[in-house]
Amino acid sequence: MSYHIVILGAGAIGCHFGATIAADILAENGHVTLIGRETTIAPMQKAALTIDNKATAKAVTFTSDPAAMKDADLIVLALKSHALDAAIEQIETFAQPETPILSLLNGIAPVRTLQERLGARRVLAGMVPFNVVWTSPTELHRSGPGEIALERHEITVWLKQLGHDFHIADDLAPIQYGKLLLNLINPINALAGIPLHDMLSDRGYRRIFAEAIAEALAVYDTAGITWEQVGPSSPRLALKVMRLPNWLFRKMVLNKQNLDRNSMTSMASDLAAGKPTEIDTINGEIVRLGQLHNLKTPINTSLVALVKQAEASSSPPKLAASRLLQDVGL
Known part of the structure; x- marks a missing residue:
């Protein structure tokens, strides 16, 4: 048994996922193709793509031609939500009608959009719990723990059977809603403009994160949304932990996270x-759900507005915690 896996989006997540599965797929006479912008893939066509100093490029084909999807057995979407329409x-132009689509995009909305727009095509959900960053044009670094979760399908089961530490689920929505809670930190970090470790060392930023989570949990409870914990810590416990004094939070939590x-x-x-940014897909989803159920979400609403203002600016804001607290009404 062999498959041709095509990954649309040669960014950090797409390249990490492709490189993770490529060697094992090649050993089964399968193939992995990564589709990306010419400027992004050009360096990896000349030098080996590496993840934490492990070379992987020999098992991956890089191309900028979306026609590579025409003989795919599975198409993996690993791009940002604002690129979804083009994808x-x-x-619709190049893929075979029977080819399933696996979305690794953040949030709940992309899968919903794909299902609405692609009609009879099979759409599968996926979730990547960790962060991946470029350290050079051909080098990637994974930051954070966790295992990739994929919706059950014969090909995703096959990938797990190759020896990959993937979690396979019949319904990925609860895991996606759990991941969404963690992603609510994204705009706070974007507006602060400092590394996560430094940001989490400041109780002011953590307080905003806690309030954003509290709003989301209230919306989930009212909407009857089932969610699962993603990561080592309970979001409900985080509401208390995030409010600890800085010295105690560093000692009990931050110093143990190896962030x-x-x-x-x-x-x-x-x-x-x-x-x-993907602000509409992340915090905007909480705002949308709140509106559907007549619940106010002032913190998430403010974060959405602030990020949109920053997107329209010529430079990132780099807001101190005291200023951001004021801007979100705390």
Whole structure:
């Protein structure tokens, strides 16, 4: 048994996922193709793609041509939500109607959009719990623990059977809603403009994160949404832990997390680079659910507005915790 896996989106997550599975798929006479912008893939066509100093490029084909999807057995979407419309057009143009689509995009909305727009095509959900960052044009670094979760399908089961530490679930929505709670930190980090370790060392930033989670949990409870814990800590416990004094939080939590001292969220990287963010897919989803159920979500609503203001600015804001607390009404 062999499959051709095509990954649309040769960013950090797409390249990490492709490199993770490529050697084992090649050993089974399968193939992995990564589709990305020419400027992104050009360095990896000349030098080996490495993840934490482990070379992987020999088992991966890189191309900028979306026509590579035409003979795919599975298409994996690993791009940002604002690129979803273009991706759907490419899928409709080049992919075979029976080819399943696996979404690794953040949030709940992308899968919903894919199901609505792609009609009879099989859409599978996926979730990557950790952060992946570029340390050079051909080098990736994984930051954070956790295992990739994939919706059950014969190909995702096959990938796990190759020896990969994937979690396979019949319904991934509860895991996605759990991951969404963690992602609510993204705009806070983007607006602060500092590494996560430094940001979490400040009780002011943590207080905003706790309030954003509290709003989301209230919305989930009212909407009857089932969610699962993603990561080592309970979000409900985090509401208390995030409010601890700085010295106690560092001692009990931060110093035990082995958090990369330079790690930042992808939203922070996008905002710093002047790129569109995924704020509508993340905190915007909590705002949307709140509106559907007549619940106010002032913290998440403010974070959405602040990020949109920052996107329209010529430079990232780098807001101190005291200023951000004021801007969200705390």
